[in-house]
Amino acid sequence: KNQVEQSPQSLIILEGKNCTLQCNYTVSPFSNLRWYKQDTGRGPVSLTIMTFSENTKSNGRYTATLDADTKQSSLHITASQLSDSASYICVVSASGMTTDSWGKLQFGAGTQVVVTP
């Protein structure tokens, strides 16, 4: 069973509207959680990284929240733009991960966001 579950699987929103994506994880012990944006056919690009002690982090119109107690994170997109159309992937790493253990990252399947005019 995947240790990182994302919802919804996909959503369609109107340009200018807000939306929130969810990520639930069971990875333990937890170290940090990342949100990536991946345009179709391209590599993922990091939006935010949050450690255990951080509850919220923003990157422009993207705001990520983290509740390490309930093992939930959300990514909020404000005033969506057509360029926000992409897959958003939640990635969780366990404590003790060093640079020789990138294989211990747990990737979610992503939420496909389509922004329409």
Add this chain to the structure above:
Amino acid sequence: ETGVTQSPTHLIKTRGQQVTLRCSSQSGHNTVSWYQQALGQGPQFIFQYYREEENGRGNFPPRFSGLQFPNYSSELNVNALELDDSALYLCASSSPGSNEQFFGPGTRLTVL
């Protein structure tokens, strides 16, 4: 742009053939990881290389192999291609002590 480049961009092969994918890491990065991403799924870790040695491997068979060169560029080789090998192959590079890795644009492999 992350500074990580991959070639080729697209590739079409037939079942049973062999393929080599290439990755140039970002300057100063000595660790390269390779991932396979099927359509609609998150990336799956294949393996990683650190200073020319494989030091981590995911649940992939031995026909997936790799190399890292002294300039830290890397290759992914896949032998005896199967239809299920069709995917986007991503490489990512990172520097010592960093908790961030940077992905390349990927190579789209289609196996017919």
